[in-house]
Amino acid sequence: MSSQGDEISVLHVDDDPDLGDLVAVHLERISDDISVCTERSAADGLDRLSERAFDCVVSDHDMPTMDGLEFLKIVREEYGELPFILFTGKGNEGIASDAISAGVTEYLQKGVGTDQYTVLANRIERAVGERRAKTALEESERMLSTLISNLPGMVYRARNEPDWPMQFVSDGAAELVGYSSAALESGEVSWGTLIKESETERLWKTVQTCIDAGEPFEVTYRVETADGEDRWMWERGRVVDTDDDGVELLEGFITDVTAREERERELADQRAFTEKLIDSVDDVFYVVGPDGSLVRWNDTVPSVTGYTDTELASMGVDDLIADDDREKLWQVFEETIETGYGTVEAGVEAADGETLQYEFRGTRIDDERGDLYGIAGIGRDITDRKRRERALREYRTLVENVGDPMYVLDTGGRIEMVNEAMAVHLGYDRSEIVGSDPARFMPESDVEAATEHIRDVLADDERTWAVFEMRTVSADGTVRVNEDRVAPLFDGDGNFDGTVGVLRDTTERKQRERELERYETIIEAVGDPVYTLDDEGVFTYVNEAAERLTGFEPDALVGEHISTIMTGGDIDRGSELIRAMLSDPSRRNATFETDIVDQSGDNTPIEIHIALLPAPDGEFNGTAGVIRDISDRKQRERQLAEFASVVSHDLRNPLNVVKGRISVAQASGDVSHLDAAASAADRMDDLINDLLTLARQGETVGETATVDLAALAGQAWADVETGEATLEKRGTATVEADAARLRTVFENLFRNSVEHGDTSSRTGADGSMDHGPPAGDAAPITVSVGTTDDGFYVADDGAGIPPAERQNVFERGYTTSDTGTGFGLAIVIEVAQAHGWSVSVTESDAGGARFEFTTSPVS
CATH class of the missing domain: 3.30.450.20 (PAS domain)
Known part of the structure; x- marks a missing residue:
């Protein structure tokens, strides 16, 4: 009879033992779900209730000591709404009224026959069922309330309209967005206004699409909370009803997923970083599935193999590994799956057919369920290492053999x-x-x-x-x-x-090697370029000295034809000499002069000493040669010719004067001619002294030291006949120089200014200025020595040198004076150039001559 399917425990209290037992028998017979515990008094019933729980109490009314109504009141006080049925043989309206007032569940009067027990059983089941249903409902409501109150978000009911007006909002709203449930329910704050404008259109379309399909919707979007903070919301909801206006009513749940979104974005960034990191690795990175398919690879794989990503996507490891290594690879593959780690060396066949040697280190990887996903690892190119290992084996073999x-x-x-x-x-x-x-x-x-x-x-x-x-x-x-x-x-x-x-x-071989080394050492120590040519005129050896002359490194010339550094006409001359030597067995070497063309295309005069290379068979085997730069010699020859021309011309004139005057004096007896002869002899003496000084200057300087310009100028001034002229020292500085030769510079410049610089004179050179004796009313010359930013100068306040003649005053022998040698200023420029300086002539501040020397740096 019970529809509950659960046992109903009943406490039956009746002071009549026979009746108590009878009720228990009938109730348990009528319903299999009812079990009855019988007590003889209300006091015993209360004791029994304190010991165990019952679903229902059935009690008689008339009982000694404590009747059924008193029993009912105590049960209500201690056990709340526990179903209580008053089953009494004494019934009237007063008892029934009191029982109802005391909170009785059912009031049933005892009758005659067994039907009354069926009614009692029904009343018991109904009372317990209602009690259980109410309790379950209350528990469900309690649990739901607890669940809602503990959810990390809010539960809602809303109208399906753009602003999402809320009809119900749980208490979680305040914590979620900073607005109370009441504010959202009243419309004071609309949920739609909280949603970021950029999200509104997408959100509405997504929800409406799901509603039209009759499906629940899940959306993620951003809102702005009461304190102005942007937060991510996750919402799940569905249509539950339609109101009188035909608007769908939505119920759902909204929670804050900002942390999750941030984590997901962080994970996405990490994944992107990992992808970039993997792709930036020079080694091959791979993930291979259990079946050998390529699951993942980095950018190095296409660059190494020559296959495109599209091609690789349809390939497996068998397509990339050399045939001879596949069996070994799969054996290690299986071992890696079993042990978790493995290493194997195998050949990788590239798209162009080249086989590269790689070392693969792999690790087993499982998915989130712990199932085998594949093998991930790094492949490192060991082609060079294999070559080195092979070379090492070869070297070991060589060493042992x-x-x-x-x-x-x-x-x-x-x-x-x-x-x-x-x-x-x-x-x-x-x-x-x-x-x-x-x-x-x-x-x-x-x-x-x-x-x-x-x-x-x-x-x-x-x-x-x-x-x-x-x-x-x-x-x-x-x-x-x-x-x-x-x-x-x-x-x-x-x-x-x-x-x-x-x-x-x-041994003899060692002796020959030592002899050869000595020759090689000699060749390198010669300082001049040394070479050998084969019978075709191609360089087979060039020493390091050749680079200084030609600009070509020795290795760059070896294998090149002689025409690389020599013109055709000069090559022909050399060929003629070689043919002459080949035709004359007694002649094994020759010398000739020519020009060499360096890497920049500039010509340098050279002297070549050539000899035939020995040949066991007597055939022409090529030549060896030594090249000598004769630029300086050629320059000296030109200077000597120039020097000889000047000397022969300038010494011949005064010598003719001496001879002519002496002849006239001898013939006429007029000794006054001897004064003219003596003057010409003095000029010859001056000329010879200047020539000797110029010859001694050369193109290099001796030992240098730090020289004080002002002090050295004062010493030079004291050694020159300066008459009434004065020297001014304007500032001082030091310069690295050969003091003796620099002193000669000052002496020649001072002598030039004093002898030829008065204002009544005519401009000349060394010469430089050709003047007569100083006029009686001419002011004495003032010579000044001073410094510039990058050197020093010597100036005077004389007549100066016209601009048209300034380019010529330093030429040897240049003079417009009948008494000057023309070598004074030539000595000046020779000394300056020997120091690496430059010198120029300009006009002084006083209108005289100014010689500026650029020595940079000076201090």
Whole structure:
């Protein structure tokens, strides 16, 4: 009969034991869900209620000590709305009224027959059912209220209109957006006004699309809270009803997901960063699925393999790995899946057919459920390393098979490795040699010499090895003299890591090599360019000195034709000489002058000494030559010719005067002609002195020192006949110079100003100015020496030098004076140029001559 399906426990209280038992039997028979506990008094019933819970109480009214109504009142006080049925044989309106007033659930009067028990059972089930339903509803409401109050957001009911007017808002609104539920429900604040304007249109379209499809909607959007902060909201809702106006009513839940959005954006940024980082890695990065498919790769993979991303997307590892390495690769692949990590070396076949050697290091990766996702790893190009390893094996093979003894010493100088040839050379097993001190097998002095040579090499960045003679003593006492070529070893960080050496017997071959080295050393030490040409005129050797003359590095000339640095006509002349030497067995060398064309296209006069290269078969095998720059010689020859011309011209005139005057004096007896002859002789003496001074100046200076210009000018002034002229020193400075030669400069300039600078004179040169004797009323000359920003000057207040003649005054022999030598100012410019200075002539502030020297720097 029970529709609840749950057991109903009933406490039955009746002082009649027979009736109590009868009620229990009938109720439990009528309903399988009802179980009855019977007590004989109200007091016992209260004790039983305190011990266990019952779903319903059935009580008689007339009972001793405590009747049913008193029992009911106590139950209501202590057990609230526990269903209570008054089942009494004594019934009247007064009892019923009192029972109802006391809060009885049901009032049932006992009757005759068994039907009354069916009614009682129904009343019990109905009362308990209602009680349970009410309790469940209250609990549901309580739980819902608790849930809503604890939700991190708000529950709402709203009209489906653009401003989303709220009909109900839970208490979470204040914490969510800073506005109270009442403010949102009253319309004081519209939810739609909180939504960011940029989100409004998208949000409305999304919600309406879901409503039209009859589906719930989920949206994420931004709102502005009461304090002006932007927050991200996540909302889920659906249509639940329609109001009288036909507007859909929406119910849903809104919560703050700002932190989640920020995390997602942060994760997105991190993923983007990771992607960029992976793509920036020079090594190959890959993710391979369990079936060998390419799941992920970085930008290095296309650049290395030559395949496009589209092509790679349809490829697997088998398409990239060389055939010979696939079986090995898959074996390691399976091991990596089992152990979590694996390494394998394999060839990668690029799109152009090239095979690259790679080392792959992979790690098993699982998905979020813990299932195998694939293998991720790095592939590193070891093609160069493989080449080095192969080269190392080859070197080891060479070391073991070469006939020369070889050894390696550690940083402490003990023998770390020897090859078989060394063991044979010394007459010991390798095991007896390795770990020993070298002094066991050679004199201590030779060991010290080797150590010193290594120190020298380490101290010289230009050297990588050294060669010296070393004696070895074999196991049988035999002493051998060897050439030991030693070199330092360095680790990956460039630190000294030991020594390697190669021994060679001192044989005829060694003697030839030493002889050749001596020749090579001589050639490099010659200082002049040395070369060899093959029979086609192509350079086969050029020493380093050639670069200074031609501008070409030796390596750049080797393999090039002689026409690279010589014109066709000069080549033809050289060819003629070679043919002449080939036709005359007694003539093995020749010399001729020509020009060489350097890398910039400039010509330089040279002298070439050529010789035929020896040829075992007697055929022409090419030539060797030494080139000498004769620019200076040619310049000196030109200067000598010029010098001789000047000397022959300028000395001849006064010599003719001397001869002519003496002849006239001898013939006429007039000794007055001897004065003219003496004057001409004095001029010859002056000319010879200037020529000697000019010849001694040369083009270089002697030892230089820091010279005080003002002090040196004062000394020079004292050595010149200056008459009434005065010297002014305007400021002072120091200059790096050859003091003696600079003093000559000052003396010549002072002499030029004093002798030729008075204002009544005629402008000339050294010459420079050709004047007669100073006029009686002419003011004495003032000569000044001063400094400029980049040098110094010597000036006077005389008549000066006309602009048209200033370019000529420094020429040798230039003079407009009958008594000047024309070499004074030539000496000045020679000394200036020898110091690397420049000198120019201009007008002084007083209108005289000013000679400016640019020496920069001066101090």
